[in-house]
Amino acid sequence: MRDCPFCPRNWPNLNHAVEPGHYGGGAIIHPLDPVTEGHVLVISGSHDQDVSANPYGAQHLMGVAARYVRDTGIQANIITSIGPDATQTVFHTHLHVVPRRLNDDLPLPWTPQQMERERWRRALEELRL
DSSP states (O other): OTTOTTSGGGGGGSOEEEOTTTTSSSEEEOOSSOSSTTOEEEEOSSOOSSGGGOHHHHHHHHHHHHHHHHHHTOOEEEEOOOSGGGTOOSOSOEEEEEEOOTTOOOOOTTOHHHHHHHHHHHHHHHHHO
C-alpha cells in the first residue's frame, strides 16, 4: 500500500533497530513513542491488516520477535493489537517487543498489582451498598 508507513517501500524512512531482513524477513524498528527503553516494533514484509489476516505470516513474525528477544537477552512482553478497539493504530501486521524490568512502572491490564487494586476497589464498593 502506497500510504502505509510500515510497507517495505517506506522502510528507508524508518528508524531501524536491526538491518531489515536480518532475522529472515520483516523489519525491526524503533517506535515513535516507546513505552520502555528498548521497545521495538517487528513489522511484516507483507501488507496484511493484522495477524488474523495471515496466520502463517504472523507465525513467522513471532519467530522473528522471539529470535530478537533471545539474541538481545531481554525479558519482554510481545504484544499485538487487532482492530481499533484493541488500540491498533497502524493497520499493517506488527508486533511490539516491550522490554520489562522489575518495578518498571509500566502497567498492563492484567498485572497482579492492578488486579489486586481492582479487587479492593470492588470490595469497597460492596461495603458502601
